[in-house]
Amino acid sequence: MKEPAARSERKFPCEQCPLMRRKVFRDFNKKELDFVSRLKRGELSVDRSATVLAEGTRNPHLYTVLMGWGFRYKLLPDGRRQIVNYVMPGDLIGLQGSLMGEMQHSIETLSPMTLCVFERSELMSLYREHPDLAYDVTWLASREECMLDENLLSVGRRTALERLAYLIAFLTNRASAVGMFNGSAPLLPLTQQHLADTLGLSLVHTNKTVRKLVQKNLIRWRDKGCEVLDLDQLAALSGWDPSDEGIRPFI
Amino acid sequence: MKEPAARSERKFPCEQCPLMRRKVFRDFNKKELDFVSRLKRGELSVDRSATVLAEGTRNPHLYTVLMGWGFRYKLLPDGRRQIVNYVMPGDLIGLQGSLMGEMQHSIETLSPMTLCVFERSELMSLYREHPDLAYDVTWLASREECMLDENLLSVGRRTALERLAYLIAFLTNRASAVGMFNGSAPLLPLTQQHLADTLGLSLVHTNKTVRKLVQKNLIRWRDKGCEVLDLDQLAALSGWDPSDEGIRPFI
DNA sequence: CGACCTGTTGATGGGCGTCAATTGTGGTGG
DNA sequence: CCACCACAATTGACGCCCATCAACAGGTCG
Known part of the structure; x- marks a missing residue:
């Protein structure tokens, strides 16, 4: 695990936030934009395989992911790992730690990632001055749930x-909603170990299951990643309805 | 599944809210209490095995549980059921539906339950007029996560x-924190089918696993319920640290 | 070049699912 | 009052899904 390497220059002032270019995210009005801009402390850029947040620590920051992939996980005392969810652009992370003290999970990157940094202590002023934005924070927490x-x-x-x-x-589905493929073939930057730790399966059995989907021509396995060939059939096979969420907020 | 039977009389005005008597819950100041009191639409009392909220529906209400046990679950198209969490006094339910439209899960009771009813449409006014309470709503969502x-x-x-x-x-641990046993032996009002659907196991295997805990003298199985004999050893066996949460908010 | 990571495959065994039958209890209607 | 049924718990038999162990191939990196 590499340490996050912070950089201080601000490549993305809020007015040019890369998230605002995406249709899925709602617009800010001028006042909100100014407020969020003042809330922003800086940007954090980290490498692939870096730990952004660690279980058991206290972190004075909140982050919004601007670019990159990551995952959120927990460990058992003996090292067994469970990935509980993935993080992508637009996701707010570190909120649990802000509200409840110590982090109860860790977050690691799957690609280089840049994050927008907010001061945890400023969260209350957001609630006081911008109820609409506060509502959005709750909305994001609810979506995670x-x-x-x-x-x-x-x-x-x-x-x-x-x-x-x-x-x-x-x-x-999530990744294409935030435009992570824009046009090119969907490629998920995961190892089979990540899949296994998400699914609650062993690595060996995950591999054999991956092979089955490959043989059905639903996916193809590439260098460190999974190329998706038939999204609809994958969804149908699992009995899942990928309901489109429409416009959504972010901070 | 029985229909919830609504009653309109208000047995618990907010000033005498049964939750406020519990030490785990934080106090309201007068202004907050008045506001919440105005927000309250009434009380809902439902029987055991009643469906309080149903997946796929839209419900104009938010609820805080005042008394009783329940559980939150999702179904697969073919009927397989997964219980995702349990609800107890102090829990806010229906928030997801309020924020995101249709309910994505159902809630059913394990005992008679009384709930405090709020109007979904008033939620925004809470955010506008009482940032502290809004913060608490987010806190509750975060705890659920x-x-x-x-x-x-x-x-x-x-x-x-x-x-x-x-x-x-x-x-x-959760139940005793909100005083559901107060003094008497801890008894969880569950069937083994509930356990199975929570654990992701079959009913038969769940039964055999229950027997093992009984033989270790950690629990005893009673009429429709599980009596807990040794909480510490149960926690140790699972490698879980039941961190005490301290004072917490409710609405 | 060797160490390491990732993917792959075969062999073996055990944990857990499925099927089936039995018991006891409470509720319901004849 | 009792036959009848539904539900919850229990137990045994059987077999499959998946974990574990092991070995190997290819790629990357120090």
Whole structure:
């Protein structure tokens, strides 16, 4: 695990926030934009395989992901790992730690990532001065809860093949909603170990399940990643309806 | 599934809210109390085994549980059920539906339950007029997320015996924090089918795992319920640290 | 070049699912 | 009052899904 390497220059002033160019994200009005801009402390750029937040620590910051992939996980005392969700551009991370003290999970990157940094202590002023934005923060927390429900349903009640199909469909759906492929073929930057730790399966069995989806021509396995060939059939195979969420907020 | 039977009389004006008597919940000041009191639409009393909220529906209300047990679950198209969490006094339910439209899960009671009813449409005025309370709503959502992370870790990475031990310890811990046993022996009002659907196991295997905990003298199985004999050993067996949460908000 | 990571495949065994039958209990209607 | 049924718990038999162990191939990097 590499240390996050912070850089101080601000490549993305809020007025040119890369997220604002995406249609999925709602617009800010001038006043909100000014406020958020003042809230912003800086940017953080980290490498691939870096730990952004660590379980058991206290971090004075909140982040919004601007670019890159990552995942959120927990460990058992003996080292068994469970990935609970993935993070992508527009996701707010570190909120749990801000509200409840110590972090209860860790976050690691799957690609280089840049994040927008906010001061944890300023969160209350956001609630005081911008109820609309506060509402949005709650909305984001609620959406995360919704995804966790889905993942739990999957791990608890789907077969290995269904689980894998669901996971790939879920990630592809989320990622393309925020324009991570824009046009090119969907490619998820994961190892099979990541899949295994998300699905609650062993690495070996995950591999054998991956092979089955490859043989069905639903995916192709590339250098360190999974190329998605048929999103609809993956969703159908898992019995999942990828309901489109429409416009959504971000901070 | 029985229909919820609504009653209109208000047995618990906010000033005498049964939750306020509990030490775990924080105090309101007068202004907040007045505001919440105006927000309150009434009370809902439902029987055991009633469906309070149903997946796929839209409900104009938000609820805070005042008394009773329940659980939150999702279904696969073919009927497989996954219980994602349990609800107890002080829990805010229906928030997801309020923020995101349709309910993505259902809630059913395990005992008679009384709930405090709020109008969904008033939520925004709470955010505008009482930032502190808005912050608390987010806090509650965040806590739910934290519990889901734990449950996902459990289902994904623990063995059947560890999973069951964790679940029982987790529920006992939560329930005694809100004073559901006050003094008497901890008794969880669940069937083994509920356990199975929470743990991601079959009913038969759940039964055999329950027997193992009974033989270890950690629990005793009663008429439709599980009596907890040794909470500490259950937690230790599952490798879980039941960190005490301290004072917490409610609405 | 050797160490390491990632993917792959085969062999073996155990944990857990499925099927099936039995018991006990409470509720319901004849 | 009792036959009947539904539900919850329990237990045994059987087999499959998936974990574990092991070995190997290819690629990357120091």
